[in-house]
Amino acid sequence: MANVSDYSGFWVFAEQINGKIADVGRELLGKARELADSKGVEAAAVVVGDLTEDEVKELISYGADKVYLLSHPNLKLYSSLTYTRLLEDLVNKEKPEAFLFGAGPLGADLAPRVAARLNTGLSAHCVDLKLNEEGGLDQVVPGFGGSLMATIVCPNHRPQMATVMPGAMKMPEPKEREGEVVRVDVGEVPSPSPEIVEFKPKERSAVALDGADVVIAGGWGIGSEENWKLLEELAEVLGGAVGATRPAIDEGWAPEDVMIGQSGKTVHPKLYIGAGISGVMHHVVGIQDSEVIVAINKDPKAQIFEVCDFGIVGDATKVLPVLISKLKEKLGE
Amino acid sequence: MPQAVVCVKPIPDPKEWDRLSLDPETGVLKRAGISTVINPLDKNALEAALQLKDRFGWTVTVVSMAPPDTQKTLREALAMGADKVLMASDRALGGAATLATAYTLAALVRKAGDADMVFCGNMSLDGSTNQVVPQLAEFLGLPHASHVVGVETEDGSTFRVTVDLKDALLTLQHSGPMVLGLTKEANDPRLVSVMGIISAQSKPLEVFSAQDLDLDPEKIGQKGSPTIVSGLFMPEIKRRREILSGEPEEVVDRLIDGLREMGVL
Numbered sequence: 195m196a197n198v199s200d201y202s203g204f205w206v207f208a209e210q211i212n213g214k215i216a217d218v219g220r221e222l223l224g225k226a227r228e229l230a231d232s233k234g235v236e237a238a239a240v241v242v243g244d245l246t247e248d249e250v251k252e253l254i255s256y257g258a259d260k261v262y263l264l265s266h267p268n269l270k271l272y273s274s275l276t277y278t279r280l281l282e283d284l285v286n287k288e289k290p291e292a293f294l295f296g297a298g299p300l301g302a303d304l305a306p307r308v309a310a311r312l313n314t315g316l317s318a319h320c321v322d323l324k325l326n327e328e329g330g331l332d333q334v335v336p337g338f339g340g341s342l343m344a345t346i347v348c349p350n351h352r353p354q355m356a357t358v359m360p361g362a363m364k365m366p367e368p369k370e371r372e373g374e375v376v377r378v379d380v381g382e383v384p385s386p387s388p389e390i391v392e393f394k395p396k397e398r399s400a401v402a403l404d405g406a407d408v409v410i411a412g413g414w415g416i417g418s419e420e421n422w423k424l425l426e427e428l429a430e431v432l433g434g435a436v437g438a439t440r441p442a443i444d445e446g447w448a449p450e451d452v453m454i455g456q457s458g459k460t461v462h463p464k465l466y467i468g469a470g471i472s473g474v475m476h477h478v479v480g481i482q483d484s485e486v487i488v489a490i491n492k493d494p495k496a497q498i499f500e501v502c503d504f505g506i507v508g509d510a511t512k513v514l515p516v517l518i519s520k521l522k523e524k525l526g527e
Numbered sequence: 528m529p530q531a532v533v534c535v536k537p538i539p540d541p542k543e544w545d546r547l548s549l550d551p552e553t554g555v556l557k558r559a560g561i562s563t564v565i566n567p568l569d570k571n572a573l574e575a576a577l578q579l580k581d582r583f584g585w586t587v588t589v590v591s592m593a594p595p596d597t598q599k600t601l602r603e604a605l606a607m608g609a610d611k612v613l614m615a616s617d618r619a620l621g622g623a624a625t626l627a628t629a630y631t632l633a634a635l636v637r638k639a640g641d642a643d644m645v646f647c648g649n650m651s652l653d654g655s656t657n658q659v660v661p662q663l664a665e666f667l668g669l670p671h672a673s674h675v676v677g678v679e680t681e682d683g684s685t686f687r688v689t690v691d692l693k694d695a696l697l698t699l700q701h702s703g704p705m706v707l708g709l710t711k712e713a714n715d716p717r718l719v720s721v722m723g724i725i726s727a728q729s730k731p732l733e734v735f736s737a738q739d740l741d742l743d744p745e746k747i748g749q750k751g752s753p754t755i756v757s758g759l760f761m762p763e764i765k766r767r768r769e770i771l772s773g774e775p776e777e778v779v780d781r782l783i784d785g786l787r788e789m790g791v792l
């Protein structure tokens with residue numbers, strides 16, 4: 195057990211893949227900044243990779259007072275054992291009270307090992323973080339696919355660690371702020387073990403679903419690849435991005451990385467329109483933060499109607515063309 | 528013979544999760560009457576191990592930390608082809624967060640003897656924490672990889688493991704034991720055959736207490752869990768729920784007006 199009062203400040207692990215810092219790190223910094231301000235302590239980002247000061251100092255504008263930079267050519271590619279050792283050393287030296295990670299494949303792979311090494315608690319896939327009366331972190335996580343929510347606390351161990359789904363926290367507006375990049379001496383860094391024999395970046399889809407103001411989502415009820423184009427057209431009219439449910443992706447109508455829900459992305463647009471989607475919790479957990487939810491489903495008893503603001507009972511392939519043409523007309527006014 | 532150890536977790540059947548509820552008085556989760564199944568991704572883990580058994584004659588040992596009444600579910604792993612089950616079942620293990628779970632599973636893996644590879648499902652669907660794989664590896668002092676979409680070997684001793692990092696695919700090569708977390712892309716788990724069910728009845732299933740495993744009482748169950756659940760609640764749904772039906776022309780007009788009222792158009 196740690197002496198809780200020795201630990202101070204909110205840290206974010208800003209993960210990079212291929213030299214690019216992932217958005218989830220910036221999103222988390224917004225939250226860390228807010229938490230740090232309400233306690234009057236520091237917020238910091240930690241970057242491990244092969245990067246220069248210049249490439250990481252933008253994180254200051256997202257809320258970091260300090261950016262700890264652990265840079266070495268052998269850190270370019272992710273290696274859980276090496277990254278764990280470096281974070282262990284840094285945490286033991288600087289003693290942050292909380293350490294937040296993105297819940298993407300890298301953060302979700304690394305954070306648990308670091309937590310076990312430090313013998314501390316880690317909550318998974320948080321959708322909300324807030325301070326409780328004791329000044330500790332209340333970590334809200336979904337269980338059972340979101341049919342249930344739990345508040346997790348870590349009273350006697352530090353740092354309090356959490357992974358947070360990409361998109362679950364709002365991206366802060368970058369601001370002109372004071373801050374410093376602290377280059378951490380990493381010493382000798384062995385090449386990754388197990389050996390990395392291949393690294394293949396994937397093509398990314400054009401639309402950034404996580405940050406979109408309008409999300410048009412389609413489900414199995416859309417029925418065909420041909421009909422799917424209606425969603426893309428509607429998204430274009432409204433300047434939004436297209437997302438999908440599991441079955442629609444399984445049909446090949448949309449790529450894997452636009453899945454919304456428990457095993458995919460969390461979105462928080464101003465407007466979400468879901469068509470041909472039944473509204474199972476696995477999907478709904480990823481759309482709950484939307485300001486307005488519109489559902490189009492031909493089954494009046496579809497579950498999604500229970501969580502929507504506007505529900506249209508009808509055939510999506512008939513409603514969507516009308517919606518598209520009317521919007522074109524009215525938005526053109 | 529080399530040995531693959533597979534971690535299997537019995538979970539409440541995801542098909543019946545809509546029947547989960549909270550006791551309004553105590554806030555305790557009511558899961559009575561919901562049937563238990565093998566966590567689906569654990570079947571991918573089992574399949575990967577069984578392929579090593581088929582190709583190279585490995586022994587496949589299943590380990591599980593679970594209540595005693597889940598033995599029937601674990602027998603399904605034997606019916607699929609596993610050779611034996613080692614199970615940790617003890618009241619003292621209840622309330623374990625992932626750290627205590629991983630600690631307990633590590634003891635079971637050691638009990639199984641030398642593991643040449645440890646396979647797990649990448650996550651369990653009920654908790655979906657993704658945490659046990661890296662933490663189990665940490666307790667065993669082994670390297671790990673999660674989000675594994677492919678495991679290949681030509682000789683049963685050097686393995687190529689492909690990991691999906693969402694923005695990239697990473698392939699690791701390693702000789703020697705690792706802890707791997709498999710996703711459903713990794714393989715197609717075999718179905719249980721009638722012969723499998725019959726032979727499962729006579730395969731060993733050993734149950735251990737915390738004491739049998741020499742577990743440190745400070746590291747197991749609720750005591751060994753740095754995190755605690757301070758509250759459970761059903762997600763709140765506060766929505767307008769204006770349901771429109773009729774001709775597309777009319778409902779779309781009403782929708783557009785409504786969206787303007789709410790200031791999102």
Ligand SMILES: Cc1cc2nc3c(=O)[nH]c(=O)nc-3n(C[C@H](O)[C@H](O)[C@H](O)COP(=O)(O)OP(=O)(O)OC[C@H]3O[C@@H](n4cnc5c(N)ncnc54)[C@H](O)[C@@H]3O)c2cc1C
Pocket residue numbers: 339412413414415416417438439440441442453454455456457458459469470471472473474476477490491492493496508509510511541652
């Ligand atoms: C552990 C776990 C995790 C999961 N994670 C996710 C996740 O992250 N994201 C996800 O999406 N799913 C996830 N799933 C799958 C999830 O359980 C559901 O199967 C899925 O969300 C249902 O997708 P759907 O609504 O498109 O399909 P369906 O449930 O088949 O619903 C189709 C709907 O379309 C309607 N429909 C049919 N034709 C029309 C038409 N012409 N016009 C209008 N409506 C029509 C039907 O009435 C029906 O309501 C997960 C499942 C599990 C077990």
